Amino acid sequence: MIRIDDVAREAGVSTATVSRALRGLPMVSEATRQRVLEAATRLGYIASPSASRLAGGRTGCVGVVVPRITRWFFSTVVEAAEHSLHEAGYDVLLFNLGGSEQARLKLLRTGALRQRVDAIMMISMPLQPDDFAAVSRLELPGVTVSSGTPVPGWPSVRIDDVAAARDAVGHLIGLGHTRIARICGKSSDELALTAHVDRQRGYHEALRHAGIVPDPALEVEGALDLAGGAAAAEELLRRGVPFTAIYAICDEAAMGALTTLRRHGLRVPEDVSLIGIDDHDLAPAVGLTTVAQPAAEQGRRAVETLLSPTGPQGDVLLPTHLTIRESTAPPPRTLGPEITSEDGERP
Amino acid sequence: MIRIDDVAREAGVSTATVSRALRGLPMVSEATRQRVLEAATRLGYIASPSASRLAGGRTGCVGVVVPRITRWFFSTVVEAAEHSLHEAGYDVLLFNLGGSEQARLKLLRTGALRQRVDAIMMISMPLQPDDFAAVSRLELPGVTVSSGTPVPGWPSVRIDDVAAARDAVGHLIGLGHTRIARICGKSSDELALTAHVDRQRGYHEALRHAGIVPDPALEVEGALDLAGGAAAAEELLRRGVPFTAIYAICDEAAMGALTTLRRHGLRVPEDVSLIGIDDHDLAPAVGLTTVAQPAAEQGRRAVETLLSPTGPQGDVLLPTHLTIRESTAPPPRTLGPEITSEDGERP
DNA sequence: CTGAAAGCGCTTACAG
DNA sequence: CTGAAAGCGCTTACAG
Numbered sequence: 001m002i003r004i005d006d007v008a009r010e011a012g013v014s015t016a017t018v019s020r021a022l023r024g025l026p027m028v029s030e031a032t033r034q035r036v037l038e039a040a041t042r043l044g045y046i047a048s049p050s051a052s053r054l055a056g057g058r059t060g061c062v063g064v065v066v067p068r069i070t071r072w073f074f075s076t077v078v079e080a081a082e083h084s085l086h087e088a089g090y091d092v093l094l095f096n097l098g099g100s101e102q103a104r105l106k107l108l109r110t111g112a113l114r115q116r117v118d119a120i121m122m123i124s125m126p127l128q129p130d131d132f133a134a135v136s137r138l139e140l141p142g143v144t145v146s147s148g149t150p151v152p153g154w155p156s157v158r159i160d161d162v163a164a165a166r167d168a169v170g171h172l173i174g175l176g177h178t179r180i181a182r183i184c185g186k187s188s189d190e191l192a193l194t195a196h197v198d199r200q201r202g203y204h205e206a207l208r209h210a211g212i213v214p215d216p217a218l219e220v221e222g223a224l225d226l227a228g229g230a231a232a233a234e235e236l237l238r239r240g241v242p243f244t245a246i247y248a249i250c251d252e253a254a255m256g257a258l259t260t261l262r263r264h265g266l267r268v269p270e271d272v273s274l275i276g277i278d279d280h281d282l283a284p285a286v287g288l289t290t291v292a293q294p295a296a297e298q299g300r301r302a303v304e305t306l307l308s309p310t311g312p313q314g315d316v317l318l319p320t321h322l323t324i325r326e327s328t329a330p331p332p333r334t335l336g337p338e339i340t341s342e343d344g345e346r347p
Numbered sequence: 348m349i350r351i352d353d354v355a356r357e358a359g360v361s362t363a364t365v366s367r368a369l370r371g372l373p374m375v376s377e378a379t380r381q382r383v384l385e386a387a388t389r390l391g392y393i394a395s396p397s398a399s400r401l402a403g404g405r406t407g408c409v410g411v412v413v414p415r416i417t418r419w420f421f422s423t424v425v426e427a428a429e430h431s432l433h434e435a436g437y438d439v440l441l442f443n444l445g446g447s448e449q450a451r452l453k454l455l456r457t458g459a460l461r462q463r464v465d466a467i468m469m470i471s472m473p474l475q476p477d478d479f480a481a482v483s484r485l486e487l488p489g490v491t492v493s494s495g496t497p498v499p500g501w502p503s504v505r506i507d508d509v510a511a512a513r514d515a516v517g518h519l520i521g522l523g524h525t526r527i528a529r530i531c532g533k534s535s536d537e538l539a540l541t542a543h544v545d546r547q548r549g550y551h552e553a554l555r556h557a558g559i560v561p562d563p564a565l566e567v568e569g570a571l572d573l574a575g576g577a578a579a580a581e582e583l584l585r586r587g588v589p590f591t592a593i594y595a596i597c598d599e600a601a602m603g604a605l606t607t608l609r610r611h612g613l614r615v616p617e618d619v620s621l622i623g624i625d626d627h628d629l630a631p632a633v634g635l636t637t638v639a640q641p642a643a644e645q646g647r648r649a650v651e652t653l654l655s656p657t658g659p660q661g662d663v664l665l666p667t668h669l670t671i672r673e674s675t676a677p678p679p680r681t682l683g684p685e686i687t688s689e690d691g692e693r694p
Numbered sequence: 695c696t697g698a699a700a701g702c703g704c705t706t707a708c709a710g
Numbered sequence: 711c712t713g714a715a716a717g718c719g720c721t722t723a724c725a726g
Contacts (some may be wrong), residue, residue, distance in 0.1 A: 001720060014697045019721060029695060046458035050400035051719035054702045059397065064441075069426050070628070082416070082443045086450075091463065094411075094441040103433075111393035139574045224572065226628055255632040262634070279570045281417070281573055284631050285602040287609070350703060361713045366705060398703035401718045614711060 010038035022047065023234040039262045041241070051202045062306070063117035066097045067148075071225065072187060072280045073295050077123055077145055088307055093117055108134040119306050126193045129153035134304065143306045147297050149192040157302045157316040161195045161301060164204025164291045166209075168275045169247050171289070173210045176275060176330045177245040181218040183232040183257055184249045199249050199277065213290030217241045222256075224249065229256020232244055244331035245273040251280035251290055256325075258286060279323055287326035294318050305306055349392045355406045358386035396446045409653070410464035412442045412454065413470055414495075418572065418599060420642050424470055424492055427646030435654055440464055455481040466653050471495040473540045490653045492645050494541045504663040508542045510551025511638045511667045512669065513556075515622045516594050518636070518669055520557045523677045524620060526593040527554070530563040530579040530604055531596045548680050552679055564588045569603075571596065576603025584611060591678035592620040598627035598637055605633060605674075618674035634673035638662065641665050 008015045013032060021028045021036035039045075053059050062085050066074045082092045093116060097103045106112065113120060114138030119141045125148035127135065135142075135151055139275040151157055154320050181241050181311075182203050185196045207214050217239055222232030229248055233256065236243070246270075248254035261272055267273050278285070279292030301316050352476035354369075355362045360379060360634040368375045374384075386392075400406050407431050413421045416612030429439045440463060446452045448639045453459065455478050460467060466488045472495035474482070481499055482489075497503055519527050529550050550553030552562050564586055576595055580603065583590070595601035601623030608619055615621050622629070648663050 001719095005719085015719090016698085016721080017696060020696090023721095027695060032695080046461050048462050048719055050397055050406065050462065052721075054395070054704080055396035055719075055721040057721090061440075069416065069429070070419075072417075072421045075422045077443060078441075079416050079443055082441055083445055086442075092441045093408075094429055094439045096426055097613075098430055099425060114393050115395050115397065127363050131664075163697075224630060225414075230631075247693070252629075255629055259632045261633075266364075283572060284577075284600055286629075286633055295616045318616075347703090348703095352703085361715085363711060364702090369713090375712060380711080395703055398718090399705075402703075402705040404718075419714080632698095635701090682707080 001050075001185035003047070004047065006043055006331045007036065007045045008042050010105050011036045012142065013166045019047075026324060037064050045335060057140045059116060060089065061091045061117045062303075063095060063113050063120045065097070065120065065122045065125055067093070067097050068099050069096045070223075072282075073146070073250070073293075074123055074277060076295035077299040077302075081121060081145075081303050082299075084303035088303070088305075090118075098116070103220065104131075113138055113140070113180070116345075119143075120301055121145065121306060122151070122154075124193065124195065127151065141306065143302045145302045149194065155305050155314050157297075157298050157305060157318070158195075159293045159320050160317050161198030162202040164277050165199040165247070165249075166206045167202075167320065167322050168277055169203050169206035170209075170289045171324070171328065172245045172247060172273060172275060173206060174278050175245075178210075178212050178217075179218065179241075179243040179331075180212075181220065181236050181243040181246045182249075183220055183222060183229055183236070183246060183253050185224050186221045187236065196249065203247060215241070218243055220258060222253065225252050226256040226259070229253030229258075230260045233257035233260035238300075243272070245275070245328070248274070248276045249277035251278035251283050251288060254281070254288055254290070254327075255286055256280070258288070271332055273328040273331070275328055283323075284325065286301050289328040290323050291320050292323045293320045307327070349390045351392070352396065353390055354383065354387050354392045357382045357390060360383075366394075374435075391652070402638040405438065405464050406438050406463060408464045409650075410442060410460050410467045410470055412444070412467065415443050415446050415572075416441070416443045419629075420493070420597070420625060420640075423469055423642035424646040424649075427643035428468060428492075428650050429646075433649050435650070437662050439653075447482070460485055466490075468492065468649055468653060469495060469501075471540065471542065474498065481661070486643045488653065490649045492649045496541065502652050502661050502663070504645050504665070505542075505651060506645075506665050506667050507551040508545030508641045509552065511548040511640065512576070512596075513553045513595070513636045514549075514667065514669050515624055515668075516550050516553035517556075517605075518671070518675065519592045519594060519620060519622060520553060521637045522620065524590075525559050525587075526558075526562075526565065526590040526592070527559075527686045528567065528578055528583050528590040528593045528679075529596075530567055530569060530583070530593060532571050532599050533568045545595065550594060562588070563592055569600065571608070572599050573603040573614075573623035576600030578603070579603035580607035590619070592622070592675070595623045596633060598623035598625035598630050601629070601635055601637070601674075602629070602633055605635070615674050618679055620675040620678070622675055630670075631672065632676045636672045637670050638667050639670045640656060640667045 004015045004018050008018045018036050021033045063209040069075055078319055085092050095107055121143050123145045126148040144151055144154055144156045147156050147158045204214055208262050220232040220236050222228035246257055248257055261268055279290050283290050351362045351365050353583055355365045365383050368592050384623045413425055416422050432439050451502045459694035470492045474496035491498055491501055491503045494503050524581055551561055567579040567583050593604055595604055613619050623635055623637040626637050630637050
């Protein structure tokens, strides 16, 4: 292995000068810098990260914590953040919670992040009261994306979830719907996620604004993925309460609901209108109307904020916009879905 | 910060003993180990990774290289691999190429991986002849998943892509189709990906086995995502050659094709049957028939192979299975799709 | 602008 | 089974 001594000898300078020259520090004459750079290139020298870290106190790593990398929103944010971080010379340490509470606790309580990263990016992380102490004990700068739970002292990058939900439900109301079901996350698991609370509030605000009294029988909790959406729609149908539209908290849940509706022979949007929030990659493929949020942009902005020379600061609020496709239409004449035996013609 | 000296003093032993005791090395009496463990816990000691790495020569990190974390297959493999790696005490350094050739070159040519990881997992990485030298210069153990390009000396974990494609096309043939289009990856970009070549071979083998002469006019290249699949189907329709079924190289391309077919008023499966390979999370939502491959299992097996005490070795071949949903059916009476003006009833 | 030397916090032969 | 001491390869005051 080529070490810094080798480069120093080759360039005829001290190791201190090599270190300064290679890192672009000032206080090195241009001529010397050139000589060092050439020597380093000639030898194929790369500084040992472990040694630099130990001596310099910086790890050059950023920890990215994400609930489930397999979900559209999270993978999109991570892709954008990873790109920006590598551009800025940082390595990315990935911590995927995989939906496991245990993984969350382990990450926060143990030293998994201590001394391993210079900064933390938490995407939609629900934090319990106890967790704040653990996070602040890390004494690391950080940023939250898509406001899981705001962390005191950390800036956040997010959308206005209340407005997004209001726009989604408002669109349905504008089409003439009044019996609008809501598929949401489990309040037990994710109470602390502001996004969930906000999207619930937006739903209620839109209804009230239109003079519609919210009906608790129309609100169903479920996991925020396909299976959860499918199960929630199933539960909704079992309740037997009439509805002409479904507002799902995210596109994946909406697509899950779509599966269930189809399985029951219900047509979308003829029998039931369906709207989500996200603008998932596959939303066009299933013709899903949704409120689009800029996922990649949130990842980029989070890195920008985190690496700002003046330190992470300021909250960023990004715009969303209603994207109308084929899954929403005026309600049918007869109120509520009719279970037909015919299975429809589209897969 | 608590250092190893603090623990040594607290436990009344030398730092060498603390080091051994905490890492579970032999040659430490049980009584001493207990004393050290207690002292460490009491003080909340965590060994500095940088110092351990520099002194010990191991980084405790594994580099996971993936083409696009946003695609279903890759995020699923990464999630499973990340979980297994953390279980084994490794940190995960994520390198997402983002579909950029430049990122690939940078990763291989520069020292991005040198000294930063103890092992590498490459998922569907296409390697050019020049890249092999760069990879072997890393002198690191590694494993390839879903055979982008096999790396000499590295084991691989994958499915039998020839068989998967054969099963997919065989299913269509069994239903009575003879004009079967193929949507595949761009041969220019990804020639080295064995998966692509293999899935092409499977298609041709199935046709020949049934006595069907492959028609080049039925084969269209495109990107392997939604947009690529949609564009490929568009191109196929523009060609005006008759076909009754489409076999797509992956589910995302298939779902993209679905969008296009729907846009043209074609019904699936009444007018055109559609099959993919993967069993994407959302395949049930769109009723897509596919050949399922075990993505998470590939991630787990790759880690297992990589961390095997005897070093990475052996190739693992995992089974696939045909999963029939609603997107495939016998061909319509009239040969080839008819463009209707009616848009159908399902989003 | 440059260098000699201490120090970052561990691990590892080596000796006992 | 345990300890004293060297060493891992850098960075950083400090001095010039």
